[in-house]
Amino acid sequence: MISGEKLTLVSHVDAINWNRIQDDVDSEVWDRLTANFWLPEKVPLSNDVQSWATLTEDEKTLTMRVFTGLTLLDTIQGTVGAVSLIPDALTPHEEAVYTNIAFMESVHAKSYSSIFSTLSNTKQIDEAFRWSTENQNLQRKAKIVLDYYRGDDPLKRKVASTLLESFLFYSGFYLPMYWSSHAKLTNTADLIRLIIRDEAVHGYYIGYKYQRGLELESEARKQELKDYTFNLLFELYENEVQYTHDLYDGVGLSEDVKKFLHYNANKALMNLGYEAMFPAAVTDVNPAILSALSPNADENHDFFSGSGSSYVIGKAVNTEDEDWDF
Amino acid sequence: MLVVYYSSSSEYTHKFARKLRHPTQRLPLLTRDEMPEIDEPYVLITPTYGAGPNRGSVPKQVKKFLATAKANRTNLLGVIGAGNTNFGQNYCRAADLVAAKCNVPVLYRFELLGTPEDVAKVDEGLEELCQRQQRSEI
Numbered sequence: 001m002i003s004g005e006k007l008t009l010v011s012h013v014d015a016i017n018w019n020r021i022q023d024d025v026d027s028e029v030w031d032r033l034t035a036n037f038w039l040p041e042k043v044p045l046s047n048d049v050q051s052w053a054t055l056t057e058d059e060k061t062l063t064m065r066v067f068t069g070l071t072l073l074d075t076i077q078g079t080v081g082a083v084s085l086i087p088d089a090l091t092p093h094e095e096a097v098y099t100n101i102a103f104m105e106s107v108h109a110k111s112y113s114s115i116f117s118t119l120s121n122t123k124q125i126d127e128a129f130r131w132s133t134e135n136q137n138l139q140r141k142a143k144i145v146l147d148y149y150r151g152d153d154p155l156k157r158k159v160a161s162t163l164l165e166s167f168l169f170y171s172g173f174y175l176p177m178y179w180s181s182h183a184k185l186t187n188t189a190d191l192i193r194l195i196i197r198d199e200a201v202h203g204y205y206i207g208y209k210y211q212r213g214l215e216l217e218s219e220a221r222k223q224e225l226k227d228y229t230f231n232l233l234f235e236l237y238e239n240e241v242q243y244t245h246d247l248y249d250g251v252g253l254s255e256d257v258k259k260f261l262h263y264n265a266n267k268a269l270m271n272l273g274y275e276a277m278f279p280a281a282v283t284d285v286n287p288a289i290l291s292a293l294s295p296n297a298d299e300n301h302d303f304f305s306g307s308g309s310s311y312v313i314g315k316a317v318n319t320e321d322e323d324w325d326f
Numbered sequence: 327m328l329v330v331y332y333s334s335s336s337e338y339t340h341k342f343a344r345k346l347r348h349p350t351q352r353l354p355l356l357t358r359d360e361m362p363e364i365d366e367p368y369v370l371i372t373p374t375y376g377a378g379p380n381r382g383s384v385p386k387q388v389k390k391f392l393a394t395a396k397a398n399r400t401n402l403l404g405v406i407g408a409g410n411t412n413f414g415q416n417y418c419r420a421a422d423l424v425a426a427k428c429n430v431p432v433l434y435r436f437e438l439l440g441t442p443e444d445v446a447k448v449d450e451g452l453e454e455l456c457q458r459q460q461r462s463e464i
Binding site for chain 1: 376438439
């Protein structure tokens with residue numbers, strides 16, 4: 001629980017009418033989020049028990065720490081972040097979408113506990129949670145974000161929220177993708193991919209609402225918010241680099257993780273409507289990580305070669321739909 | 327090379343398309359609007375919608391555009407996908423589907439608004455495609 005000022009509740013609420021939509025994106029995102037709904041119990045995590053046993057003690061400790069770090073972020077987003085956006089919503093449907101996002105973040109937070117209880121033991125779990133409360137860079141990351149959520153600027157809250165959804169998770173998401181690319185903990189990776197998919201919709205939606213809000217602002221204020229966004233990203237980035245070294249130096253993966261951070265920082269900025277900041281030279285994510293994320297992601301860079309795999313006439317895909325009438 | 331694209335009100339694909347050196351044409355936002363008929367070779371950029379299999383990855387506007395006139399299918403040289411790798415195997419699924427349906431290649435994939443490198447590569451690729459097209463017409 002967050003101590004401090006008491007939550008102020010509104011005194012009047014109108015019944016939400018889903019048959020009168022002011023912003024189509026609200027209902028599109030609601031449909032998408034509900035279609036994506038999942039629970040950790042659906043993922044056969046116990047199939048990873050044997051694979052877990054092949055990890056070294058250091059690798060196990062790293063994995064546990066990464067997941068407690070992610071648990072903390074999801075807890076923040078579920079109990080504070082997404083909730084703090086509700087009073088700023090412009091439509092009742094936007095409020096409803098945030099309640100969905102908040103709940104799903106709590107599902108994410110709980111799913112790490114499912115992974116722990118399947119693979120690990122109470123002693124290791126307690127140690128990992130203790131580490132999460134003691135790691136300065138993790139705590140600092142949480143504090144930076146919480147401070148902005150408690151601030152009084154609705155658009156700045158959306159920036160902080162989008163950076164959390166689209167950037168801050170990725171120092172952690174790297175590891176299950178890495179294991180998956182080595183054919184380890186593949187069921188755990190499947191669960192993390194579900195979380196990654198959800199965070200993409202969350203980041204897209206909150207970033208979209210930020211841009212709608214920005215349209216109503218003066219030029220001076222637009223500039224202020226842009227500067228604020230880049231400053232906050234830098235502040236978080238510097239901390240994220242330290243956090244990455246804390247976690248990954250021991251296994252020699254820090255430089256590889258940093259590329260993944262740059263790549264995702266760019267995507268977070270794009271979700272807020274800004275151009276990518278990190279140049280291609282530092283966003284060349286390890287192809288094995290990219291293809292663990294998305295099997296056809298590494299086909300990007302073969303434009304019109306005439307011989308490469310991308311220049312293959314569309315392979316037969318199950319056509320999904322009714323209305324391809326031609 | 328003419329580029330025809332669909333972009334929803336989130337404007338992601340629009341922001342990418344307007345940076346290209348090549349002429350572009352945006353499809354109408356509303357499905358009830360009349361779709362254009364394209365009478366020259368062109369490349370289509372489409373984002374991907376929906377949550378996965380059987381959920382309508384291809385935007386309705388793109389389907390309607392392709393169904394509107396035979397010329398829109400015969401003049402289609404290839405498809406460029408806009409998406410987000412976070413969607414895993416559904417990344418740029420709409421581009422894959424349109425390409426398979428129209429028997430043309432997926433030429434490129436980019437994420438969200440695209441990076442400057444994506445813009446440069448697509449510009450270059452379209453230029454090459456133009457030249458290839460001219461050669462084949464001679």
